[in-house]
Amino acid sequence: MTPSTTSSDPLLSLLHQYASLQPLHQLVLPSSLLLARSQPWIVDNLLLNPQLVRYPPTKEYRRGFLKALVGRLEDGCREADEEEELEILEAILDVYVESLQSTSTDSSLTYAPNLASAPGASYKTFFFPLPSSPTMQGLVTLKEEQxxxxxxxxxxxxxxxxxxxxxxxxxxxxxxxxxxxxxxxxxxxxxxxxxxxxxxxxxxxxxxxxxxxxxxxxxxxxxxxxxxxxxxxxxxxxxxxxxxxxxxxxxxxxxxxxxxxxxxxxxxxxxxxxxxxxxxxxxxxxxxxxxxxxxxxxxxxxxxxxxxxxxxxxxxxxxxxxxxxxxxxxxxxxxxxxxxxxxxxxxxxxxxxxxxxxxxxxxxxxxxxxxxxxxxxx
The missing domain is CATH 3.40.50.150 (Vaccinia Virus protein VP39)
Known part of the structure; x- marks a missing residue:
């Protein structure tokens, strides 16, 4: 379970889209400036999210998502006031560069033996509000064909x-x-x-x-x-x-x-x-x-x-x-x-x-x- 935020929270929406493999051409991204100011949150709650580290999207999807994210962060850093001195965090750049260099097959797809060999198989994680505990969210993680x-x-x-x-x-x-x-x-x-x-x-x-x-x-x-x-x-x-x-x-x-x-x-x-x-x-x-x-x-x-x-x-x-x-x-x-x-x-x-x-x-x-x-x- 993970702490819940209102569905109108653009950062939480970003996490949910990434976790569930929202098609890249349909991503609804927060404003560039908000993203640039929220990089520590992105690192802690998206890139280092324990569930998504254990059951990540495919490398191809992560590569495309990070490309869109870094491009938006570059825009946000340029839009920020000079006194803010915003720049893309090294932790984000490291993950992005690693995704560009990675060409190997996903070893993470071996959990579900009946789907592991299916072309295009990937993990997806869906977040949902728990009726019994409004301050928490439940998770549904699936291995499925794309x-x-x-x-x-x-x-x-x-x-x-x-x-x-x-x-x-x-x-x-x-x-x-x-x-x-x-x-x-x-x-x-x-x-x-x-x-x-x-x-x-x-x-x-x-x-x-x-x-x-x-x-x-x-x-x-x-x-x-x-x-x-x-x-x-x-x-x-x-x-x-x-x-x-x-x-x-x-x-x-x-x-x-x-x-x-x-x-x-x-x-x-x-x-x-x-x-x-x-x-x-x-x-x-x-x-x-x-x-x-x-x-x-x-x-x-x-x-x-x-x-x-x-x-x-x-x-x-x-x-x-x-x-x-x-x-x-x-x-x-x-x-x-x-x-x-x-x-x-x-x-x-x-x-x-x-x-x-x-x-x-x-x-x-x-x-x-x-x-x-x-x-x-x-």
Whole structure:
């Protein structure tokens, strides 16, 4: 954990952008003069940050970032009053020169064995405010692929819809307990899973189940859970393979329903899972099964909670093709699900995902519940 500052702090924003590999052409840098006057802070909190020393960005990214930083510092030193006598600190110049001279491969990429050999793999660190301690910030550090598709899957990197959904979860549960029975669909490399696991830390009866289909993605997810020192496959945090097509198979769909019932799931969440029209029907079928309450659920026989607590799903999607997402919503409603649009927070917490060349990609967040008016017995 690291001391928290307001999100409007330009120096803290600089640290967050560097740690999360904000695309260099999209960096939002503080003023030149502020940077020149804040060099000791930059050295102590960015260049010597213990988490970033242990899990640094790639050498190529550091080289480009430092080039932009030094150029801005040169401008700031020229703009300063003569009596300030500002010049670039030797510690910053030494790091920059070292980055220019370094041509070797990153040895730091050997931590996560399932991703170590992937071209373009890098560590990323995301900072977030801890709801339980406003003066501190939590960390999510990931080893992930930087290319859009690696090995035929898009699941080896973090996408912008995950960042926006994370911001929603932080805002929604800033003053209330996080749900205790939670399941993620399409967990990918683990950004949301790690974040939610950390938000649920301390919950006595909390259980989190992270799911995906591709075994390589699941391996990378497990690596990142270990990297963040989270206990994998104990009773509170589990990783499992889930094939959405099972929900459309009469013989196999019982296993999908059982997965949600054994967990007695309260909240289901997913990000960037409705991007392909082919995935829409099996995804909707999976959500429909998981959102149905179990007759054997403890809450179903608890008079104080009758009728049974409604299960809720949150799905965030970057709108690349509006027709695809509208088709997904139509399919959800046709299957007996109530769809509600939710408003995303205005305040940006996370950086590092300049998808499509823009940090302003449109993300929609919807809530899905079983529509009790359109179903029999529910």
């Amino acid at each position: 290319s859009i598709i690696q090995g035929g899957t898009t699941g080896l990197r973090t996408w912008i819809a995950s960042l926006r959904l994370a911001e929603y979860l932080l805002a929604r549960y800033s003053n209330s307990p996080f749900p205790s029975r939670v399941l993620e669909l399409g967990s990918g490399i683990g950004f949301l899973g790690v974040l939610v696991a950390k938000l649920m830390e301390g919950s006595r009866d909390g259980e989190l189940l992270l799911t995906d289909f591709d075994e390589r993605v699941l391996d990378g997810l497990r690596d990142n859970l270990k990297l963040n020192e989270l206990p994998i496959d104990d009773l509170k945090l589990r990783v499992d393979r889930l094939d959405w097509s099972y929900a459309q198979d009469e013989e196999a769909k019982g296993a999908v329903k059982e997965m949600g019932d054994q967990l007695d799931v309260e909240l289901i969440f997913a990000a960037d899972v409705a991007y392909d029209p082919v995935l829409g029907p099996p995804l909707v079928a999976t959500l429909r099964l998981l959102l149905e309450p179990s007759a054997s659920s403890p809450s179903a026989f608890n008079s104080s909670s009758f009728p049974p607590k409604r299960r809720t799903a949150l799905v965030a999607t970057t709108i690349r093709n509006p027709t695809t997402f509208e088709a997904f919503i139509s399919q959800a409603r046709s299957s007996g699900l109530k769809v509600t649009d939710l408003e995303l927070p205005m305040e940006q917490v996370f950086w590092g995902c300049g998808e499509g060349g823009s940090e302003d990609a449109t993300v929609r967040l919807i809530q899905l519940e079983l529509d009790h008016d359109d179903t029999d017995g529910f």
